[in-house]
Amino acid sequence: xxxxxxxxxxxxxxxxxxxxxxxxxxxxxxxxxxxxxxxxxxxxxxxxxxxxxxxxxxxxxxxxxxxxxxxxxxxxxxxxxxxxxxxxxxxxxxxxxxxxxxxxxxxxxxxxxxxxxxxxxxxxxxxxxxxxxxxxxxxxxxxxxxxxxxxxxxxxxxxxxxxxxxxxxxxxxxxxxxxxxxxxxxxxxxxxxxxxxxxxxxxxxxxxxxxxxxxxxxxxxxxxxxxxxxxxxxxxxxxxxxxxxxxxxxxxxxxxxxxxxxxxxxxxxxxxxxxxxxxxxxxxxxxxxxxxxxx
Amino acid sequence: xxxxxxxxxxxxxxxxxxxxxxxxxxxxxxxxxxxxxxxxxxxxxxxxxxxxxxxxxxxxxxxxxxxxxxxxxxxxxxxxxxxxxxxxxxxxxxxxxxxxxxxxxxxxxxxxxxxxxxxxxxxxxxxxxxxxxxxxxxxxxxxxxxxxxxxxxxxxxxx
Ligand code: HEM
Numbered sequence: 272x273x274x275x276x277x278x279x280x281x282x283x284x285x286x287x288x289x290x291x292x293x294x295x296x297x298x299x300x301x302x303x304x305x306x307x308x309x310x311x312x313x314x315x316x317x318x319x320x321x322x323x324x325x326x327x328x329x330x331x332x333x334x335x336x337x338x339x340x341x342x343x344x345x346x347x348x349x350x351x352x353x354x355x356x357x358x359x360x361x362x363x364x365x366x367x368x369x370x371x372x373x374x375x376x377x378x379x380x381x382x383x384x385x386x387x388x389x390x391x392x393x394x395x396x397x398x399x400x401x402x403x404x405x406x407x408x409x410x411x412x413x414x415x416x417x418x419x420x421x422x423x424x425x426x427x428x429x430x431x432x433x434x435x436x437x438x439x440x441x442x443x444x445x446x447x448x449x450x451x452x453x454x455x456x457x458x459x460x461x462x463x464x465x466x467x468x469x470x471x472x473x474x475x476x477x478x479x480x481x482x483x484x485x486x487x488x489x490x491x492x493x494x495x496x497x498x499x500x501x502x503x504x505x506x507x508x509x510x511x512x513x514x515x516x517x518x519x520x521x522x523x524x525x526x527x528x529x530x531x532x533x534x535x536x537x538x539x540x541x542x543x544x545x546x547x548x549x550x551x552x553x554x555x556x557x558x559x560x561x562x563x564x565x566x
Numbered sequence: 567x568x569x570x571x572x573x574x575x576x577x578x579x580x581x582x583x584x585x586x587x588x589x590x591x592x593x594x595x596x597x598x599x600x601x602x603x604x605x606x607x608x609x610x611x612x613x614x615x616x617x618x619x620x621x622x623x624x625x626x627x628x629x630x631x632x633x634x635x636x637x638x639x640x641x642x643x644x645x646x647x648x649x650x651x652x653x654x655x656x657x658x659x660x661x662x663x664x665x666x667x668x669x670x671x672x673x674x675x676x677x678x679x680x681x682x683x684x685x686x687x688x689x690x691x692x693x694x695x696x697x698x699x700x701x702x703x704x705x706x707x708x709x710x711x712x713x714x715x716x717x718x719x720x721x722x723x724x725x
Contacts, residue, residue, distance in 0.1 A: 304685025
């Protein structure tokens with residue numbers, strides 16, 4: 272009895288999230304079919320997006336009738352630090368995205384100067400879920416309305432002791448992201464904006480909340496790109512970050528990127544990034560390279 | 567009320583004559599708004615498509631590719647290919663500000679009960695992009711046309 276009651280509540284909810292589910296149930300499942308690049312590339316947190324900014328896109332090559340997925344590997348090398356992120360994401364009916372990424376932040380030689388020991392590395396797991404709410408970035412060319420999504424990203428950093436020592440409050444936290452993306456085809460432009468409610472210090476690698484600011488703050492992410500060809504998007508991104516720790520000021524991040532579809536199933540993103548000062552080490556600028564393979 | 571309706575019918579041009587090589591279709595009201603979008607006000611993009619000869623070449627190679635397409639080719643089997651090519655050439659000329667009249671059916675009517683899905687629509691768009699590249703159309707100009715066509719997905723694709 273209770274079970275059927277729960278089911279009757281659950282069914283309409285499913286119908287709202289996946290309007291094409293009845294077709295799916297009738298065996299109308301269909302994989303592939305998305306337009307090139309419209310599933311986005313991969314952000315550092317493993318969700319579909321640009322390099323630094325979140326887009327409202329849903330990962331994978333699927334349409335509303337299928338399931339898609341992609342795997343990604345990202346390398347960032349700044350003057351003193353190195354970072355890698357490996358992840359995977361699943362796109363369900365071009366409506367819901369589930370993602371996971373494992374980040375590693377290598378202090379290289381600077382680790383010794385910071386008193387952590389040379390080669391000391393911070394790590395973090397990021398579990399994400401994104402829901403496309405309304406709008407269509409690609410087809411709604413006759414409307415101003417962008418494609419809007421909400422996302423949660425639960426992050427767990429692995430260096431709790433160091434995080435505590437530098438004034439961080441927590442080694443795990445949850446970000447909430449509201450994002451809007453729009454392709455303006457007749458200008459060959461892609462524009463995106465996002466608001467992120469977060470406590471994360473350096474994406475979360477240095478923990479969540481701090482001795483200067485303990486509460487979550489709203490941060491902004493913006494991206495603008497030009498479609499140069501059907502395979503190439505070139506643009507810039509900006510991401511503001513909280514400044515929660517008193518031992519080191521945290522800067523906003525910028526990048527200039529080029530995302531290129533080598534193939535329907537393989538996209539490479541190369542960028543110049545400026546992450547600003549990180550943990551008192553000045554001016555961390557460098558290169559960003561990300562590969563994404565998907566279907 | 568009835569006289570109003572009759573007046574409307576009389577003033578509207580109803581398709582009756584069947585162009586050579588085409589099959590007859592159910593009568594419908596011929597009007598430019600059937601093209602599904604408003605045209606650009608300049609002929610700049612029409613010229614960027616190499617005028618009507620360029621549009622004609624694009625439609626020919628585009629339709630050949632659609633018919634040969636492993637995903638959507640089946641949908642074009644046993645359809646009036648001569649008519650689709652003629653009306654598509656008119657539609658693209660019209661939308662790009664080339665000053666043509668569009669004499670085909672509206673997008674909803676033309677694609678009714680065809681069961682076209684998003685993946686089919688996208689396959690067709692990629693074939694059109696290919697045909698425009700073959701004709702050497704500048705990418706920005708290609709997107710001018712695609713911007714007009716993209717919202718038609720709402721009328722072409724059936725949920
Ligand atoms: C924006 C996209 C599209 C445009 C602008 C377009 C345009 C047209 C035009 C102008 C016609 C002829 C109308 C008439 O006979 O009066 C037509 C018919 C047709 N279209 Fe499309 N079309 C689009 C998408 C598609 C897609 C995605 C498919 C299938 C994959 C498709 C399949 C057909 C077929 C089979 C016919 C023939 C219908 C008949 O003769 O009854 N079209 N389309």
